[in-house]
Amino acid sequence: MASPSAVGAPPKAEELQEEKKKPSGQQIDPYNVAGEVDESGNIKAIDYDRLIQEFGVQPLTEDHLKRFEQVTGKPAHRLMRRKLFFSHRDFDKILDTYEQYGTFMLYTGRGPSSGSMHLGHTVPFLFTKELQEMFDVPLVIMLTDDEKYLYTRSKNDGTQKKGAGVEDFLQFAHENIKDIIALGFDPNKTFIYTDYEFLGGHFYWNTSEFESMITLNQAQGAFGFGGSTNIGLIAYGAKQCVAAFPSSYPDLFGLPDYRAPDYNPQGMRRHKPLSKIPTLIPCAIDQEPYFRILRDRCDRMTDPHPKTCLILSKFLTALQGPGGKMSASDANSAIFMSDTASQIKNKINRHAFSGGRESLEEHRQLGGNPDVDVAYTYLSYFLESDDELAELAAKYRSGEMLTGEMKQRCIAELQKFVGAFQERRAQVDHSVMREYMRPRKLVWGGNPSPTKPAGKSGEEGKDCGEGAGDGAGGGEKRADGRGTKGERKAAKRAAQKEEKLAARPKQQAQQQKQGGEAPASSEAS
Ligand code: TRP
Numbered sequence: 060m061a062s063p064s065a066v067g068a069p070p071k072a073e074e075l076q077e078e079k080k081k082p083s084g085q086q087i088d089p090y091n092v093a094g095e096v097d098e099s100g101n102i103k104a105i106d107y108d109r110l111i112q113e114f115g116v117q118p119l120t121e122d123h124l125k126r127f128e129q130v131t132g133k134p135a136h137r138l139m140r141r142k143l144f145f146s147h148r149d150f151d152k153i154l155d156t157y158e159q160y161g162t163f164m165l166y167t168g169r170g171p172s173s174g175s176m177h178l179g180h181t182v183p184f185l186f187t188k189e190l191q192e193m194f195d196v197p198l199v200i201m202l203t204d205d206e207k208y209l210y211t212r213s214k215n216d217g218t219q220k221k222g223a224g225v226e227d228f229l230q231f232a233h234e235n236i237k238d239i240i241a242l243g244f245d246p247n248k249t250f251i252y253t254d255y256e257f258l259g260g261h262f263y264w265n266t267s268e269f270e271s272m273i274t275l276n277q278a279q280g281a282f283g284f285g286g287s288t289n290i291g292l293i294a295y296g297a298k299q300c301v302a303a304f305p306s307s308y309p310d311l312f313g314l315p316d317y318r319a320p321d322y323n324p325q326g327m328r329r330h331k332p333l334s335k336i337p338t339l340i341p342c343a344i345d346q347e348p349y350f351r352i353l354r355d356r357c358d359r360m361t362d363p364h365p366k367t368c369l370i371l372s373k374f375l376t377a378l379q380g381p382g383g384k385m386s387a388s389d390a391n392s393a394i395f396m397s398d399t400a401s402q403i404k405n406k407i408n409r410h411a412f413s414g415g416r417e418s419l420e421e422h423r424q425l426g427g428n429p430d431v432d433v434a435y436t437y438l439s440y441f442l443e444s445d446d447e448l449a450e451l452a453a454k455y456r457s458g459e460m461l462t463g464e465m466k467q468r469c470i471a472e473l474q475k476f477v478g479a480f481q482e483r484r485a486q487v488d489h490s491v492m493r494e495y496m497r498p499r500k501l502v503w504g505g506n507p508s509p510t511k512p513a514g515k516s517g518e519e520g521k522d523c524g525e526g527a528g529d530g531a532g533g534g535e536k537r538a539d540g541r542g543t544k545g546e547r548k549a550a551k552r553a554a555q556k557e558e559k560l561a562a563r564p565k566q567q568a569q570q571q572k573q574g575g576e577a578p579a580s581s582e583a584s
Contacts, residue, residue, distance in 0.1 A: 085105060087345050089345055089348060114344070116146045116344075123154075124139055126154050136186060139370075142373075143439075144370050146370075147369055150370050157505075159510050161512065162503070162506065164198070165187060165338070166302060166340050167341050168302065169201075169202055171204055175234070178395075179374070180238075181242060183372055196505055197311060199251075199252075199308060200252075201302045204231065204255050206295050209291040209295055213289050216287075228255075229255050241484035242480065243483065246495055247501060247502045250311050250498065250501060251495045260309075261308075262307040269360070278293050278294075282296065300350070300352060306364070309329075309333060314330045339369070343371070343373070376412075376433055378411050394407075407433075408470070412431065413462045414435065415462030426456045426457050427455045429455045429465075432465060435469070437469050438469050451465065
């Protein structure tokens with residue numbers, strides 16, 4: 060394996076001529092990603108070690124990779140081996156749970172800030188997809204059209220610009236969803252939604268409960284909000300948090316939600332067994348402040364949830380800039396998934412930062428630096444073979460391989476990936492998209508041989524995994540969506556109550572006053 064810690068790191072600032080900026084510290088949160096600016100105005104590369112310390116997250120170590128291989132029987136994912144995913148919270152716990160009880164839920168998301176996605180957006184999704192295949196577990200993908208609308212409006216000092224209305228962000232979300240689907244997610248195990256379309260029912264009940272546990276001071280502290288931030292954006296975070304709770308998506312586990320038009324009485328309570336299923340979130344580290352808030356409150360829910368586990372990535376290196384990330388607003392900073400083969404070639408050749416030397420002679424003599432070479436870095440995201448990658452690095456270092464040759468190799472690999480993506484993307488029409496967005500029971504296998512399979516352990520433990528088998532059952536148990544015994548009793552009582560009310564129109568006025576629903580017979584009275 061080639062020097063792992065350096066791969067994925069943006070080029071060092073001193074090696075680039077950048078426009079001068081005022082000195083400032085590095086700032087990373089969901090709304091800001093910027094490297095430190097030093098005295099002479101150079102933007103420095105993001106200091107990920109410092110971030111680990113500041114955020115209080117754990118580094119992903121060789122032991123984790125070994126444990127991953129042990130539990131899944133598959134090699135650790137290349138993006139973990141190459142340390143693009145470099146840090147975590149409780150990743151070991153999710154592996155333990157999976158080993159013992161056999162299942163968990165994956166959750167990730169995207170803020171649809173524009174209709175087009177670039178390579179930097181797709182790589183984390185690709186990772187999530189491959190993790191889903193390795194573990195064979197259900198996955199939810201949240202598109203935060205509401206967040207991006209509110210954020211854009213906040214950024215524009217409260218004005219709503221043309222092309223940045225609610226409908227526009229919903230539209231971006233749809234375009235992004237088609238791109239995400241084209242990465243090859245399995246429709247049987249994957250649910251994708253936008254907030255504007257899906258929020259309601261148990262998801263919204265969880266949201267309210269969660270909102271009640273975050274004070275304004277806490278939101279300001281975590282996200283850098285000020286007195287002029289709009290209240291929608293301030294409240295938004297609760298939604299991104301409860302999206303990690305399987306209990307927000309009863310339909311996916313074969314249990315009834317409580318929504319129009321039928322308001323199934325069996326869904327009048329949130330389903331406790333779902334609160335036992337643990338979740339793993341793969342995401343870039345700028346999202347960590349949300350999930351710190353989440354983890355601190357999981358056990359304060361009416362139905363306590365296990366602390367959500369995280370696996371965190373660095374930012375993908377921009378074609379030329381240090382200290383920042385690829386940006387959809389700068390066409391030359393990124394390879395777009397809609398770029399043609401020749402655009403890819405030109406962008407890499409013209410704009411990809413090179414770790415090579417000034418002249419051919421110098422390069423041959425002193426060798427290049429693959430660690431800051433963007434073409435090499437991109438190759439590290441896609442080449443499966445560690446040996447092949449190590450060979451490229453060695454040849455580059457020794458001067459045997461030239462920048463142009465490295466770029467050549469990278470261009471070929473990216474053209475292959477983007478080309479295959481575009482072929483699949485052409486097949487994703489509106490009805491394919493809608494299929495992924497339909498709340499429905501997902502089907503997955505989970506761990507084929509858990510050490511404590513569902514129902515075998517006998518004890519009702521507090522352990523998160525215990526219920527995981529109970530509630531989700533790897534898609535096998537509760538296939539009928541009947542819920543637990545207690546739940547069935549409660550639902551029966553609720554149904555009986557409703558029936559009674561329906562049969563006695565006199566009580567109706569009172570019932571409505573109390574905020575209950577009008578019984579079906581209300582017209583008749
Ligand atoms: N806030 C994220 C963004 O702007 C979108 C998002 C929602 C997300 N839920 C997530 C990202 C979970 C990672 C994991 O991109």
